Amino acid sequence: MEKIFSRPKSLKKAVFHYCPGCGHSIIHRLCCEVIDELGIQDRTIGVPPPGCSVFAYYYFDVDMVESAHGRGAAVATGIKRALPESIVFTYQGDGDLSAIGTTETIHTANRGENITAIFINNAVYGMTGGQMAPTTMLGMKTTTSPFGREGKYEGYPIKMSEILGQVQGTCYIERVAVNSPANIRKAKKAIKKAFQCQLDGLGYSLVEILSPCPTNWKMSAIQSVKWVDEVMSKEFPLGVIKDTTGKKDVN
Amino acid sequence: MPPVTYRLHAKKTMSAPDALLALLSALKWRLRFTVAKVLMTGNAAIGEAAIRAGCQCYFGYPITPQNELTEYMASNLSRRPGCTFIQAESEIAAINMVYGASVTGVRAMTSSSSPGISLKQEGISYMAACQLPGLIVNMSRGGPGLGSIAAAQSDYHQSTRGGGHGDYRTIVFGPSSVQELADLTHRAFELSDKYSIPAMILGDGMLGQMMEPVEFKHEAPAQLPVRANGLRGAKGRPSRFVRTFTSNPAELEELNWSLFRRYQLLQKNEVSCENYLTDDAQLIVTAFGIAARIAKGAINEARAAGLKVGLFRPITLFPFPQQQLKELAKNTKYFLDFEMNMGQMIDDVKLSLEGAGEVAFYGRPGGVIPTSTEFLRVITRLYYQKGLS
Numbered sequence: 072m073e074k075i076f077s078r079p080k081s082l083k084k085a086v087f088h089y090c091p092g093c094g095h096s097i098i099h100r101l102c103c104e105v106i107d108e109l110g111i112q113d114r115t116i117g118v119p120p121p122g123c124s125v126f127a128y129y130y131f132d133v134d135m136v137e138s139a140h141g142r143g144a145a146v147a148t149g150i151k152r153a154l155p156e157s158i159v160f161t162y163q164g165d166g167d168l169s170a171i172g173t174t175e176t177i178h179t180a181n182r183g184e185n186i187t188a189i190f191i192n193n194a195v196y197g198m199t200g201g202q203m204a205p206t207t208m209l210g211m212k213t214t215t216s217p218f219g220r221e222g223k224y225e226g227y228p229i230k231m232s233e234i235l236g237q238v239q240g241t242c243y244i245e246r247v248a249v250n251s252p253a254n255i256r257k258a259k260k261a262i263k264k265a266f267q268c269q270l271d272g273l274g275y276s277l278v279e280i281l282s283p284c285p286t287n288w289k290m291s292a293i294q295s296v297k298w299v300d301e302v303m304s305k306e307f308p309l310g311v312i313k314d315t316t317g318k319k320d321v322n
Numbered sequence: 323m324p325p326v327t328y329r330l331h332a333k334k335t336m337s338a339p340d341a342l343l344a345l346l347s348a349l350k351w352r353l354r355f356t357v358a359k360v361l362m363t364g365n366a367a368i369g370e371a372a373i374r375a376g377c378q379c380y381f382g383y384p385i386t387p388q389n390e391l392t393e394y395m396a397s398n399l400s401r402r403p404g405c406t407f408i409q410a411e412s413e414i415a416a417i418n419m420v421y422g423a424s425v426t427g428v429r430a431m432t433s434s435s436s437p438g439i440s441l442k443q444e445g446i447s448y449m450a451a452c453q454l455p456g457l458i459v460n461m462s463r464g465g466p467g468l469g470s471i472a473a474a475q476s477d478y479h480q481s482t483r484g485g486g487h488g489d490y491r492t493i494v495f496g497p498s499s500v501q502e503l504a505d506l507t508h509r510a511f512e513l514s515d516k517y518s519i520p521a522m523i524l525g526d527g528m529l530g531q532m533m534e535p536v537e538f539k540h541e542a543p544a545q546l547p548v549r550a551n552g553l554r555g556a557k558g559r560p561s562r563f564v565r566t567f568t569s570n571p572a573e574l575e576e577l578n579w580s581l582f583r584r585y586q587l588l589q590k591n592e593v594s595c596e597n598y599l600t601d602d603a604q605l606i607v608t609a610f611g612i613a614a615r616i617a618k619g620a621i622n623e624a625r626a627a628g629l630k631v632g633l634f635r636p637i638t639l640f641p642f643p644q645q646q647l648k649e650l651a652k653n654t655k656y657f658l659d660f661e662m663n664m665g666q667m668i669d670d671v672k673l674s675l676e677g678a679g680e681v682a683f684y685g686r687p688g689g690v691i692p693t694s695t696e697f698l699r700v701i702t703r704l705y706y707q708k709g710l711s
Contacts, residue, residue, distance in 0.1 A: 088542070088616070112556065113555050113556050113557040113558070114554060114555035114557065115428075116553060118427075119421075121567065125565075127569050128563035128565060131561075132556070132561045133555075133561050134553045134554070134555055134557060134561050134562055134563065135553075135562075135563040135564070135565075136422070136425045136553055136563065136564040136565070137451075137560070137563070137564065137565040137566055137567060138421075138422075139416065139418065139444055139445065139448050139566075142414065142418040142445070144423075144446075145415040145416075145418035145419050145421075145422065145423075146416070146418050146419070146421055146422035148408065148419050148422060149379065149419035149420060149421060149422020149423035149424070149430070150417065150422040150423065150425060150426055150427075150553075151422075152379060152406040152419070152422075153378060153379055153406065153421065153422070153423040153426040153428045153430070154426045154428075154554055154555075156424075157554065159553055173581070174411055174412060174414075174415065174417050175411065175412075175414075175418070177411075178410075178411035178415065180469060182408070190463060193471075195357050221502075288553065290518070303591075
């Protein structure tokens with residue numbers, strides 16, 4: 072019998088610590104599949120963040136170095152500049168990339184550093200227990216916006232991908248989601264294209280991934296995937312935000 | 323002189339423009355350093371010494387009084403084959419770039435001055451946790467806050483006590499001349515690599531900006547050094563990771579012990595200091611860096627007037643030369659600590675002496691530069707107050 076589905080080579084044999092319904096494990100898998108397909112496992116260096124995915128190095132079977140909160144882009148810059156033949160990706164959450172690390176992210180993108188960012192947007196700070204993130208929806212209740220996020224008081228959901236689309240050094244930015252099989256397939260294509268951009272030396276590429284967090288959203292797994300469709304992707308519309316590659320698809 | 327080719331150390335498959343650039347750079351180099359000694363600012367001397375130590379990456383952010391170093395690297399490192407210079411968006415980004423570069427096993431550095439060094443502390447703590455070498459240069463200025471741009475020594479505590487969060491130290495050097503800045507830059511890279519601990523040069527605005535003749539004792543290496551434990555992709559070996567976070571306190575305790583043992587080894591093997599006219603001294607001045615230069619002037623005048631005064635100058639500030647200082651307390655019990663702050667190194671002086679001597683203090687904080695005449699008065703007054711002859 073032909074084996075048509077198995078664990079990617081770049082994914083270690085470990086049990087994920089993530090909550091049921093969390094998007095991280097799906098995204099880890101997608102990244103590993105892409106790394107396998109591109110044949111870059113032995114020259115890839117990943118930069119995981121503090122947060123729920125701090126233990127990404129237990130799952131990715133590639134060299135990894137943990138960065139301080141928000142500094143992933145700067146750390147990745149250091150790695151890529153010291154070792155230009157390596158394939159470097161950061162794995163960053165919304166608090167990481169669009170709050171504490173905004174400066175590093177924008178300037179790394181603006182220098183056109185030839186790296187790839189996997190940007191997980193789940194609208195909350197997950198590991199610290201569900202505080203408001205810069206990407207939290209208006210009206211959404213979190214532990215630090217207990218009355219519901221109000222634009223004039225707590226600020227508005229920030230759209231980093233659109234901001235980065237204005238930055239000259241970026242070559243490819245797409246927003247995807249991992250809440251349905253169809254979206255997961257699109258997400259994988261986007262991740263592959265982003266890595267391909269790096270292989271082609273085109274500059275900074277980023278894939279924003281809307282990812283469910285049932286625990287902190289206080290929903291069931293089923294409710295949370297629906298919420299991504301019905302609420303989150305209204306605020307953060309899916310699709311290509313910037314593409315200077317001239318290629319529609321790398322598959 | 324070594325052959326011209328020593329500068330052409332990068333990739334074998336170099337493109338024609340790169341090769342031309344490398345050749346021009348080599349010629350420029352040879353024209354510039356055909357004499358033994360050159361006149362340079364302290365800041366530029368550090369840059370030159372770093373390049374000759376095989377530093378591959380420099381990341382910085384402008385701040386006075388260390389800009390000459392950043393500028394030197396922009397001119398002399400940025401287009402060298404295999405090397406990188408980035409003017410980062412902040413000091414925080416710069417130190418994290420050093421962190422990233424150091425992870426791959428190459429020699430990397432950053433520089434700043436006091437307020438910028440405060441921003442770098444996060445990254446330095448992470449480097450200490452990951453046991454990553456690297457060089458941080460602090461051409462310090464008056465503080466607290468934005469302070470002044472004049473030379474001061476107010477960052478002694480921050481430099482020698484770790485500076486960032488967590489239980490760690492860095493290897494800290496306190497040079498007092500442009501020559502020493504160059505020599506210690508080389509030594510800092512070596513010790514940092516040897517012990518896997520970040521190293522710091524604690525200079526000041528005056529040292530950084532003054533010009534003195536300097537001789538470079540090392541040639542740039544033909545091959546840029548790369549540490550064997552660098553993270554360069556899992557080719558032909560299992561993947562590895564470098565991390566600072568652990569959910570197991572026992573594991574972190576083991577890291578702290580490992581660091582602590584290395585600090586003990588540093589204390590045992592790597593301290594350095596200068597004893598100046600201390601053999602018959604009845605009063606010993608303790609001072610580091612530029613303050614020690616000022617003190618020497620005062621001591622020479624005091625000697626001319628017949629006062630038996632000497633100088634103890636630590637060159638490594640961490641590890642502090644404790645035994646070497648305590649040894650001096652066998653001959654005299656009178657010490658005068660002199661710093662351009664309100665008294666920071668005096669803590670280490672007292673801890674080293676363990677009560678074996680009396681320690682007086684004179685300091686000028688805020689970026690005010692004391693003169694040797696002013697300090698001579700302090701010496702003379704104390705000398706006679708204590709009934710020394």
